[in-house]
Amino acid sequence: MKVLITGFDPFGGATINPAFEAVKLLPDTIQNAKIIKIEIPTVFKKDGAVLSAAIKEHQPDIVLCVGQAGGRSGITIEKVAINLMEARIPDNDGQQPLNQPIHEDGKNAYFATIPVKAMVNNIKAQKIPSSVSYTAGTFVCNDIMYRLLYLAEKEYPMMRGGFIHVPYLPEQVTELTEGTPCMSAELISQALAAAIKAAVSNTQDDNVAMGTIM
Secondary structure: OEEEEEEEOOOOOOOOOHHHHHHHOOOOEEOOEEEEEEEEOOOOOHHHHHHHHHHHHHOOOEEEEEEEOOOOOOEEEEOEEEOOEOOOOOOOOOOOOOOEOOOOOOOOEEEOOOOHHHHHHHHHOOOOOEEEEOOOOOOHHHHHHHHHHHHHHHHOOOOEEEEEEEOOOHHHOOOOOOOOOOOOHHHHHHHHHHHHHHHHHOOOOOOOOOOOOO
């Protein structure tokens, strides 16, 4: 089995992104599954092109994309991606789309096809805070999740995929409001490993009786 896991590069003027910092710390094998780690750009459309090329090259069974959710205190596994680009700030290429669909021929939304609840429970078993999230936002995190699930439906029906949001790193909050949540890259990576173990061990997602949002 192969698991492709991605992390975004720094964005919004930052010099570091907890997503890829944690991804880099993952071992090369988890539960006998090969772990393939890549960095992707925080850029609308280009993120999907890089991901599509990596999927074509590696033919993974599972794809997990990871991004920063500054202000969240735990690891959140996203349940749904929506067909909308609505950027509060420009991406790394200066694009700031507003009220635009990701794919004109795409569905309004897609559910993640990974075992979201099992992954949350396995992370919590490691004494790391985690929960299900029902909004991936409308920036590049939602963009890559939607593009992944659209690609899976159109070209890779046996491939499962989803998105994980992670908190700030401690070094990112030193100049922010006191009490801003953060988590070390090592602990985030431990949580990602637990999530991967659950995804590899559970062959069905949470949506067997739900289907895809139309």
